[in-house]
Amino acid sequence: DTEVTQTPKHLVMGMTNKKSLKCEQHMGHRAMYWYKQKAKKPPELMFVYSYEKLSINESVPSRFSPECPNSSLLNLHLHALQPEDSALYLCASSPTGGYTEAFFGQGTRLTVV
């Protein structure tokens, strides 16, 4: 299994809603990432988990809350988002980090209304 699976593929939520994005990989990778990608822009790193511990938080607003329940799963909890948070959210994993490549999921297209 060489896939990173993200659910849901599409999500529309109101600014007062709470929702979660999910990411799963079964490649035994020990680093997992959340990226945010706006239209016609490169992905921007949000969070990195290494060995299930938060390693990097790129000054992301607290309305985004990551969680890594185990080495295969990564969640992104969303609360009180703004319309400008609408974007493609990409999950990725890598065997460790640094000098190894990342494998990306297909993304969740989030629209905040």
Added chain:
Amino acid sequence: AQSVTQLDSHVSVSEGTPVLLRCNYSSSYSPSLFWYVQHPNKGLQLLLKYTSAATLVKGINGFEAEFKKSETSFHLTKPSAHMSDAAEYFCVVTGNTGGFKTIFGAGTRLFVKA
């Protein structure tokens, strides 16, 4: 500090002609370099990577790239473009500063004309 510059925001080629997507990098360390492709509304797929082994790297779908330290370049090439190559391409650098940090280029949109 590390940075990566993709020299063209758009490249247009005819089907069957060569593709050249240019990438320059800056790194205080020996970098690892990657090219990813992204089709519309899809995730990123790794095309190839350079991690200080052979300087000419072959990837998937007929793509290859050459690491040139003297020119700080890592250009992506393909001898003959196919319609399915039309997509966004990202050059990425990582390094041992910060471990997990990945620096993305701004991207190059490849158009392939029939």
